[in-house]
Amino acid sequence: MEKKKSYSQTFVVKKTSATLVDFFNKLREQKMAKIEELRSKKDIYFPASSTK
Amino acid sequence: MKITYPISDNLGNDYLVRIEDFQNLPDDIIRELGNIKILDITLERVSGEGHTDLNVLSKISIFIAGVLLDNENAILYFYCDDVHEIKRRNMDISPQKYRNDLFSAMFQRCIKINLLPRYSRHYNNGACRQRYIHASNSERMSYGASKLHTCNY
Numbered sequence: 704m705e706k707k708k709s710y711s712q713t714f715v716v717k718k719t720s721a722t723l724v725d726f727f728n729k730l731r732e733q734k735m736a737k738i739e740e741l742r743s744k745k746d747i748y749f750p751a752s753s754t755k
Numbered sequence: 756m757k758i759t760y761p762i763s764d765n766l767g768n769d770y771l772v773r774i775e776d777f778q779n780l781p782d783d784i785i786r787e788l789g790n791i792k793i794l795d796i797t798l799e800r801v802s803g804e805g806h807t808d809l810n811v812l813s814k815i816s817i818f819i820a821g822v823l824l825d826n827e828n829a830i831l832y833f834y835c836d837d838v839h840e841i842k843r844r845n846m847d848i849s850p851q852k853y854r855n856d857l858f859s860a861m862f863q864r865c866i867k868i869n870l871l872p873r874y875s876r877h878y879n880n881g882a883c884r885q886r887y888i889h890a891s892n893s894e895r896m897s898y899g900a901s902k903l904h905t906c907n908y
Contacts, residue, residue, distance in 0.1 A: 726781070727886050733779065734834045737797040741759075741771045744801070749763040 756794065756826075760818050764811050768803030772796070772815055774822050777832055794826065796833045806842055816861040820870045823891065833858055835887035855887035862891060 716723065757775040777793035796819060800807070823831055835854035843853045 729779070730834050730888070731836065731838075731886075734797070734836045735838050737773070737795070738799050738836065738838055741773060741797060741799040742801055744759075744771065747759065747761050747771060747801075749761045749769045 756792075758822065762811055762814050762818075764803075764805075764808045766803065766805050766808070768805055768807065768811070769801050770798065770807075770811060770815070771801055772798050772818055774819070774831075790828060792826070792829050793832050794822065794829045796831055798833075804842075812857075812861055813864075816865050817870065819861075820865045831889070831891040833889040833891075835889070851887050855889075858889055862889070 758773065760772040760774075762770045762772065774794050774796050777795040780788075780793065798815065819831065823829065835851045835858060837849060837851040839850070841850045841853055843850075845853075848856075
């Protein structure tokens, strides 16, 4: 049986440039827009859950 | 690609998971990535106020893992937001840190049960407010993932 590999790595940015902060701000704005879009969706059918 | 996956529990909580191609990537990153695509994950509760059931978290994990398995040339991207509050026992930690920990746990669980022979990376930018971003990818895509965090920003 093939042995599966998995890794998890964390990178911490300690010294940020203005460009990076600006980029992250844009990512946040993009995320906000997507969340609002999902929240306003009315045409989604939610199947009854079988979870207990 | 744009997939929306609805999930409900039996307590009146409804959730939507959306996975779609990442929009508005800077040109230099697009050039570096070549044919690797970035898939943007959005996860949001759309009704209900109760705690999120473990079965729901499991369904979300399995769905996301399935998309990654089906898209070998993809890197999954998840921005842990602070836009809305989230129920948590320890209110000393920020919503984005909580989402970061939760997403890590969900992903690690997928690896633990051998659903994903994958690795996950997340970035933390400490400026202004804590930011957490996950980039999850197959081993084959590790070159592309390394490109993502070596871009000169």
